[in-house]
Amino acid sequence: MSAFATRAHTTTVDGLDVFYREAGDPANPTLVLLHGFPSSSHMYRGLMADLADAYHLIAPDHIGFGFSAAPSVEDFPYSFEKLTEITLGLIDQLGIDRFALYIQDYGAPIGLRIASRRPERITAIVTQSGNAYLEGFTPFWDVLFAHAKDRAANEAAVRELLTAEATRWQYTHGVPADRLDRIGPETWTLDQAGLDRPGNKEIQLQLFWDYQFNLDGYPVFQEYFRTHRPPLLAAWGRGDEIFGPAGAEAFTRDLPDAEIHLLDAGHFALETHGPEIAALVRDFLGRHVK
Numbered sequence: 001m002s003a004f005a006t007r008a009h010t011t012t013v014d015g016l017d018v019f020y021r022e023a024g025d026p027a028n029p030t031l032v033l034l035h036g037f038p039s040s041s042h043m044y045r046g047l048m049a050d051l052a053d054a055y056h057l058i059a060p061d062h063i064g065f066g067f068s069a070a071p072s073v074e075d076f077p078y079s080f081e082k083l084t085e086i087t088l089g090l091i092d093q094l095g096i097d098r099f100a101l102y103i104q105d106y107g108a109p110i111g112l113r114i115a116s117r118r119p120e121r122i123t124a125i126v127t128q129s130g131n132a133y134l135e136g137f138t139p140f141w142d143v144l145f146a147h148a149k150d151r152a153a154n155e156a157a158v159r160e161l162l163t164a165e166a167t168r169w170q171y172t173h174g175v176p177a178d179r180l181d182r183i184g185p186e187t188w189t190l191d192q193a194g195l196d197r198p199g200n201k202e203i204q205l206q207l208f209w210d211y212q213f214n215l216d217g218y219p220v221f222q223e224y225f226r227t228h229r230p231p232l233l234a235a236w237g238r239g240d241e242i243f244g245p246a247g248a249e250a251f252t253r254d255l256p257d258a259e260i261h262l263l264d265a266g267h268f269a270l271e272t273h274g275p276e277i278a279a280l281v282r283d284f285l286g287r288h289v290k
Helices: 041-051 080-093 107-117 139-149 151-162 164-172 177-182 186-195 200-210 212-216 218-228 245-249 269-288
Strands: 007-013 016-023 030-034 056-060 099-103 122-127 232-237 259-263
Touching: 007 080, 016 041, 016 080, 030 041, 030 107, 041 056, 041 186, 041 269, 056 080, 080 107, 080 212, 099 107, 107 122, 107 218, 122 269, 139 151, 139 200, 151 164, 151 200, 164 186, 177 269, 186 200, 200 212, 212 218, 232 245, 232 269, 245 259, 259 269
Parallel strands: 030 056, 030 099, 099 122, 122 232, 232 259
Antiparallel strands: 007 016, 016 056
């Protein structure tokens, strides 16, 4: 299906504008795609076009990201718990009862909160650098965990992660030289434009700080895996220096049938390995979601 068939919508959830992309026939099984930092639903543009012949796809921008509302930190209580509430509110508003999840980076703690609280609604999970185990954390996180303990002392160092250089690095690290030309400069340019909006860096600093509480949910997520056994596919960049491949392999501890694929890619593997991931997802969902 052509990428031009993707539709752009904005609706209101809890008084806030929520932007989302939609593709495919709503009569088909639904896949909800949840993006990470510092991206937006734009990261799923290619995958949505590829899968829209067989699936109904919904990809929202989280509050503070992309084209969704970005109220100031004084006007909105930024936390992953609150982002989960907004996401579930959108899904409910759209009348989507059963759905698979595609989670990446920040999308993981949001999506796995939903899955563990509404297990009867989840048909399958695809994770791309979407962590649920401590093994996935790399030295990249040292400054962020230090910031969680002492915000004032570590804020200057953490702000370096909000620069244009750092944003571009997220796209290019761990990518083989012969695949770098697959990454369009609009990717990091669009993300950085979002970060550079007035007040957005303060939003991101708040979410950086709040990330520590996602780890408290890991035992709950892991119990959900053991109890409900959702089909799970991990399509993960072997060269990801943010969430390392050990985070992908750890899923087999609680889901022995999890399908783990480590690609020669970095953190934003869809940019360089889109056709490979699309083929994996199509095969996986075709076997598990009807």
